[in-house]
Amino acid sequence: MFCYQCEETAKGEGCTKKGVCGKSNEVANLQDELMYVLKGIAFYNTKAREHGLNDEKTDRFMLDALFATVTNVNFSADDFRDMINDAFSIRDQVKDKLVQNNIDPVEGRDISLTDQIKSKLLHKNTIDGSSSPDIATVTSQNLDNNENIGVLATKDEDVRSLRELLTYGMKGMAAYAHHAHVLGYSDDEIFKFMERGLLATVDDNLSADDLTNLVLECGSIGVKTMSILDEAHTSNYGNPEPTEINLGVRDNPGILISGHDMKDMEQLLKQTEGTGVDVYTHGEMLPANAYPEFKKYDHFVGNYGGSWWKQKEEFEKFNGPILMTTNCIVPPKDTYINRLYTTSIVGYDGATHIKADENGNKDFSQIIEQAKNTNPPQQLEEGKIMGGFAHNAALSVADKIVDAVKNGQISRFVVMAGCDGRKKEREYYTDFAKQLPEDTVILTAGCAKYRYNKLDLGEIGGIPRILDAGQCNDSYSLVVIAQKLAEAFELDDINELPVSYNIAWYEQKAVLVLLSLLSLGVKNITLGPSLPAFVSPNMLNVLVDKFNIAPNSTVEEDMEKLL
Incomplete structure (x- = not known):
């Protein structure tokens, strides 16, 4: 191994x-x-x-x-x-x-x-x-x-680094393309690139420059893939709306849905309607609370718990069954594996797997019947948090945002998107958010937000200081927002905007998000909590020279650099 x-x-x-x-x-x-x-x-x-x-x-x-x-x-x-x-x-x-x-x-x-x-x-x-x-x-x-x-x-360290960077970008692309495909949206260009990229990883004739260009092309196709998934989600479920998301629980038994798949969310809500069973989101399913099509269900209560890595404790306290639609699943405890269900490409021995029929429909009756015989979830927290600031919602108040920048109310936007993880070093992102000046606004997407989305950072002229665009794939929304702001300020270079990038990564979807930003020419990204092990020293030098990527350091040093 x-x-x-x-x-x-x-x-x-x-x-x-x-x-x-x-x-x-x-x-x-x-x-x-x-x-x-x-x-x-x-x-x-x-x-x-x-x-x-x-x-x-x-x-x-x-x-x-x-x-x-x-x-x-x-x-x-x-x-x-x-x-x-x-x-x-x-x-x-x-x-x-x-x-x-x-x-x-x-x-x-x-x-x-x-x-x-x-x-x-x-x-x-x-x-x-x-x-x-x-x-x-x-x-x-x-x-x-x-x-x-x-x-x-691959024996050559630099070639290996480029091949793996390309491979992991394509894995992330496949994840997003999978979700779009489930909803009936696809593009032949994505499949063509994946096949060409896979073959490139065994082509000894390709130079480092050839592979570097392919890596950046992977980012470009990644932007296209996320755009298609955005269209798939909004066409089916409406544009996310600024929404107060409930964090508490009710007295009914519940089902907890985690992962990223919105079609599974839709089918589960339809099948649980009128059964007396409530539905809660977990982890990266939190943004489902902001889609108009889902908000119409009275038994859709809100979000339960936090980031993926806390699931052992949170799943045990939920009491009801849990449906894992995609990553991130953590090897479960014996105390709740009998009420853990997987579906689609998720798998864990001992968990019950729900398969789709030839039309993509899934029968969740087994989960619902088990839920009816379980206790209501234990209360973890109470209150509400804001979500639903994808590009449509953010751009609807673009004039207000531009005015706030021009009159000095907002000095800078800080993109803090990406992944969360278990390392203690990730407390850095909480501390960074807390110490940001009161005239800055955080743009976020992905589970990285769980490090700061429950902080009370207030508002600036009615604009929340944490604008949550949604899942990691909704980083596309942050790109659209930045591009539209550049147009509003009549800037030719996106890097001239008052926007800084402090990105957290964990897995391969975050790799694709990073490559997508690079393909758009975004520079001066701070990346953490540690740099990828698969990036060789020479490859890191290339990223530094072309894009000025840097590892995060201390909150104080990065604050001075990014602001």
Whole structure:
């Protein structure tokens, strides 16, 4: 095992025995093997796409498989074995389709890349069309030949850094594209880029500059992906509205929904209506409280608890069943695993999994019946917090914001988006928010907000000092707001705005958000609580030279620098 894709990786270097997240050595290696076979699918499917022979099944599988390898999504070895077997089957089906249509799968390809793909991905006994070996054979073949199929297969540290940065950006992209696809929104450009990006990670002919350009292109496609997901959410559920979100509980039994999937939220609310069971959001589902389509349900109570990493304590006290729709799931305690449910690409052995039918519909009756026989949630806190300041809401008061800047009421906006995590060092973000001058406004999205969204920082001329745009993918809203402000101030360069960036990261979706900002030319980003282990010293120098990225330091030093 070697994994360093998340911020909490062991010793800031890499997990080699067991993931800090709880991922086993077996699951880590199976994830590497799944990624390996996905590159084989990409090899054939690029050719199929050129000839209009690609299909939605393959596209959706690529999204789901990539998403499944994101930190804290799936911990089940059996699930990954099933996905690997499905990947082999899909790969061979795509190749067979090409052959049946008299299309040479390697025609028009660079010869050296073709040879690399054959040696690294397809194996001698599968190129000629014979049946795929089982995964154990594939693993032993590679180990016997000292051909590690994981991260360390790339020996050059700088090339490895760029390949992994690209890979993690694509994993984040797959997560957002997955959510959009569930709601019927997709774009062929996203799938094309993912296939090209996967193949780039095994192309030894690409230079560091080539890979750097691909990394930035990943950010550009990331902006497009988040835009599509934004359209999917708002088209189905309306534009988020500034909303006071309840933090308390009622006396009815409840179901807690966590993760990011709004379609699951919609189906759960519909199926629980009139049952006497209340619904609460947790973690990154908090923004659901601001969508008009969800606010019409009287049994939708509000938000329960805080960030993902506190779930062991909070899930136990909730008393009712919990539905995990995506990451971040933490290996559960035995005291509540019997009321933990997973769905979609989430998996944990011992939890009950809810599958969708062929039309994407899910039957949550088992969860609802269990909820009816549980006690109401224990009260964790009371009061309300504000949410719902996505781009539509923020831009509706753009004139007010511009005037507040021009007359000196607002001196600066500070983007504090991204992820939360367990490290004590993340208290930095709470302290930073507390110490910001009273004429500054925080723009936030993602679970990083749980470090400060319950602070009473007041308002400036009726504008809350914490404007919460929503989930991590709603970082797109922050980009739109910044671009519109630049237009209002007649600025050609987004970096001339009174906006600073103090970003927290944890997993691969945050990597994509960072790459998206870089692709838009945003500079002077402070990143923490620690820099990614997968960024080599030379690659860090490139990021510093081009974008002036810096690690966070102390609150006082960063305050002086960013303000």
